[in-house]
Amino acid sequence: MTDKYEQVIELAKRRGFLWNSFELYGGTAGFYDYGPLGAMLKRRVENIWREIFVINEGYYEIESPTIGIEDVFIASGHVGGFSDPLTECQKCNEAFRADHLVGDVVDNPDTLSADDLTVVIGKHNIKCPECGGALGKVYEFNLMFKTSIGPGGKRAGYLRPETAQGMFVDFPRLLKFYRDRLPFGVTQIGKAYRNEISPRQGVIRLREFTQAEAEIFIDPRDKTHPKFSEISDIALILYSQEGQARGSSEKRTIKEAVQNGIIAHEFLGYCLARTYQFLIRVGVSPEKLRFRQHMKDEMAHYAVDCWDAEIQSDRFGWVEVVGIADRTDYDLKAHAKQSETELNVHVSYDKPVRIERFAVKPNMGILGPRFKGKAGKIANALKLLKSEDLSGEIIEVVVDGEVIQVDRGAVSFENISEEVHGETIIPHVIEPSFGIDRITYSLLEHSYFEEEAKAEEEEEEGKRIVLRLPPEVAPVQAAVLPLLTRNELINPANEIVKALRKAGILVTFDDAGTVGRRYRRNDEIGTPFSITVDYQTLEDGTVTIRDRDTMKQVRACIDGIEDNIYDLIYRGKSFDEAGRKV
RNA sequence: GCACCGAUGGUCUAGUGGCUAUGACUUUAGCCUUCCAAGCUAAUAACUCGGGUUCAAAUCCCGAUCGGUGCACCA
Numbered sequence: 001m002t003d004k005y006e007q008v009i010e011l012a013k014r015r016g017f018l019w020n021s022f023e024l025y026g027g028t029a030g031f032y033d034y035g036p037l038g039a040m041l042k043r044r045v046e047n048i049w050r051e052i053f054v055i056n057e058g059y060y061e062i063e064s065p066t067i068g069i070e071d072v073f074i075a076s077g078h079v080g081g082f083s084d085p086l087t088e089c090q091k092c093n094e095a096f097r098a099d100h101l102v103g104d105v106v107d108n109p110d111t112l113s114a115d116d117l118t119v120v121i122g123k124h125n126i127k128c129p130e131c132g133g134a135l136g137k138v139y140e141f142n143l144m145f146k147t148s149i150g151p152g153g154k155r156a157g158y159l160r161p162e163t164a165q166g167m168f169v170d171f172p173r174l175l176k177f178y179r180d181r182l183p184f185g186v187t188q189i190g191k192a193y194r195n196e197i198s199p200r201q202g203v204i205r206l207r208e209f210t211q212a213e214a215e216i217f218i219d220p221r222d223k224t225h226p227k228f229s230e231i232s233d234i235a236l237i238l239y240s241q242e243g244q245a246r247g248s249s250e251k252r253t254i255k256e257a258v259q260n261g262i263i264a265h266e267f268l269g270y271c272l273a274r275t276y277q278f279l280i281r282v283g284v285s286p287e288k289l290r291f292r293q294h295m296k297d298e299m300a301h302y303a304v305d306c307w308d309a310e311i312q313s314d315r316f317g318w319v320e321v322v323g324i325a326d327r328t329d330y331d332l333k334a335h336a337k338q339s340e341t342e343l344n345v346h347v348s349y350d351k352p353v354r355i356e357r358f359a360v361k362p363n364m365g366i367l368g369p370r371f372k373g374k375a376g377k378i379a380n381a382l383k384l385l386k387s388e389d390l391s392g393e394i395i396e397v398v399v400d401g402e403v404i405q406v407d408r409g410a411v412s413f414e415n416i417s418e419e420v421h422g423e424t425i426i427p428h429v430i431e432p433s434f435g436i437d438r439i440t441y442s443l444l445e446h447s448y449f450e451e452e453a454k455a456e457e458e459e460e461e462g463k464r465i466v467l468r469l470p471p472e473v474a475p476v477q478a479a480v481l482p483l484l485t486r487n488e489l490i491n492p493a494n495e496i497v498k499a500l501r502k503a504g505i506l507v508t509f510d511d512a513g514t515v516g517r518r519y520r521r522n523d524e525i526g527t528p529f530s531i532t533v534d535y536q537t538l539e540d541g542t543v544t545i546r547d548r549d550t551m552k553q554v555r556a557c558i559d560g561i562e563d564n565i566y567d568l569i570y571r572g573k574s575f576d577e578a579g580r581k582v
Numbered sequence: 583g584c585a586c587c588g589a590u591g592g593u594c595u596a597g598u599g600g601c602u603a604u605g606a607c608u609u610u611a612g613c614c615u616u617c618c619a620a621g622c623u624a625a626u627a628a629c630u631c632g633g634g635u636u637c638a639a640a641u642c643c644c645g646a647u648c649g650g651u652g653c654a655c656c657a
Binding site: 010011013014020023025026027028029076077078082086141143144161162194196197198199200202205300464481483484485512513514515516517518519520521523532534535536544546551553582 | 583592593594608609610615616617618619620621630631646647648649650651654655656657
């Protein structure tokens with residue numbers, strides 16, 4: 001039975017949207033080429049994303065390397081956590097997660113290395129759960145592609161598994177760029193790589209894919225959004241944690257959802273709404289789009305709240321295409337620790353605050369000669385003491401597990417009153433992360449229609465395949481067709497092509513075969529408008545414009561046709577306004 | 583990575599241990615044609631790859647690759 005996926009992929013292959021990569025050499029799973037129409041479609045999707053997140057929100061785009069150094073992915077957790085310890089049965093060859101198998105005999109299997117796990121399996125005589133056969137050596141399968149930087153292979157490099165880390169790593173520079181003020185956002189559209197064990201589901205799970213991500217750094221104490229009112233009335237289909245427990249989703253406005261605590265805060269709600277607007281605009285069907293909240297155990301431990309935009313696909317069911325998470329200060333803290341660099345922001349108070357505090361001043365002139373190398377640590381420990389700790393003649397502090405006694409005379413202290421102008425905070429990160437390939441596939445699927453088309457005076461019905469892509473994402477935006485293959489019609493058609501190209505409209509010219517066949521050809525690739533030059537054109541300088549979806553036609557002047565088409569594509573001009581009815 | 587199933591022009595497909603490997607659609611060239619594909623003429627174009635069995639393999643066997651399904655995996 002052919003399902004919609006097959007139909008869409010067949011069309012995509014045949015007409016130059018999507019091709020299996022390296023087909024010449026037999027192909028490789030998990031890689032797809034975008035053909036001429038697919039690449040243009042994807043580019044238009046990306047550009048609408050830019051319009052919304054870069055231009056409208058002011059989150060500038062950066063571009064960081066697709067190869068990252070090891071430190072970056074140690075900090076992000078991908079080196080340690082992005083791999084799974086696997087072991088295979090020597091008898092039936094079934095693969096298992098080694099850490100899962102030893103869960104009953106060890107308390108903390110996550111912390112064990114592959115070698116440790118091999119030892120544990122041997123010691124406890126753990127056998128294959130399927131057939132009872134012996135288990136092989138445990139090995140780490142890391143989902144990152146590894147490479148080496150420079151000659152000698154000494155320095156490890158990894159193809160990035162997400163674009164996000166490049167933006168976290170640039171945090172100090174970005175903070176300066178945005179002149180030390182929160183909130184600010186930064187975006188990146190680019191390739192990411194994951195060496196999937198077994199990629200299936202065609203274009204849904206790729207080893208190389210395109211992400212569009214925004215990292216928005218906000219003040220953790222203020223998760224409201226200044227433009228919240230612009231979107232608060234938008235209603236989304238929400239599949240919340242409670243909804244999933246009940247097994248039903250519900251439609252709610254963003255405002256309601258935030259007020260009722262379903263969505264954690266305004267900022268996240270705002271991102272959900274903009275995501276919705278983006279997806280609808282590029283051609284996802286609203287009824288096949290929902291927002292699913294991560295369950296508590298599914299969410300990363302540091303995340304406050306996380307929502308996935310999911311699109312319904314005929315074959316694959318609900319497919320995650322966007323993840324929107326409040327990642328708190330996790331990433332910045334992790335990179336701060338790994339790089340031993342502070343990653344924070346000084347936030348000024350509206351008015352300086354006067355505070356009283358107790359200050360301990362160790363006398364380094366005494367401590368230094370006496371304690372030598374330990375003096376610094378001792379001084380820091382002393383500074384943390386409270387006034388009641390300093391009452392005796394001998395003061396005790398614990399440094400590295402050792403109790404140190406310090407003479408009272410080596411320490412002075414006082415109550416200080418000072419003005420504080422602000423404080424240092426680590427921003428929280430809101431991260432909407434888009435899978436551009438999945439979105440591009442989804443909108444092909446949602447745009448794909450087969451209909452029984454019947455010419456008015458014909459008896460027989462034929463199948464019409466039409467991609468109802470929104471005009472602004474359609475790879476080919478207009479087709480210019482002389483009604484017949486005659487020079488007197490071809491010449492004015494060429495003039496129209498020239499005018500449209502000058503206006504930045506991607507246009508094709510086609511004079512092969514009957515005009516009906518050419519309309520169908522263009523329907524199939526989603527060309528929204530066809531302009532036909534006929535004999536009346538020669539008399540009064542008008543042409544017909546045909547609408548892909550309704551197959552209706554209007555007559556309009558050649559003069560100004562480029563503005564007419566431009567307005568139809570980009571300015572939401574209705575087709576009826578484009579000319580007079582035929 | 584395992585198991586099962588599959589792989590024939592661009593697309594879909596027929597087919598058999600043996601002649602030049604079906605057919606349709608598409609495409610190209612030309613004819614025809616005054617608005618919704620498949621009217622005429624012609625042309626182009628395929629047995630996934632490697633090995634084996636055989637006089638002979640696209641066909642049988644083995645392996646690989648890719649695709650589908652199930653298991654496992656999916657930050």
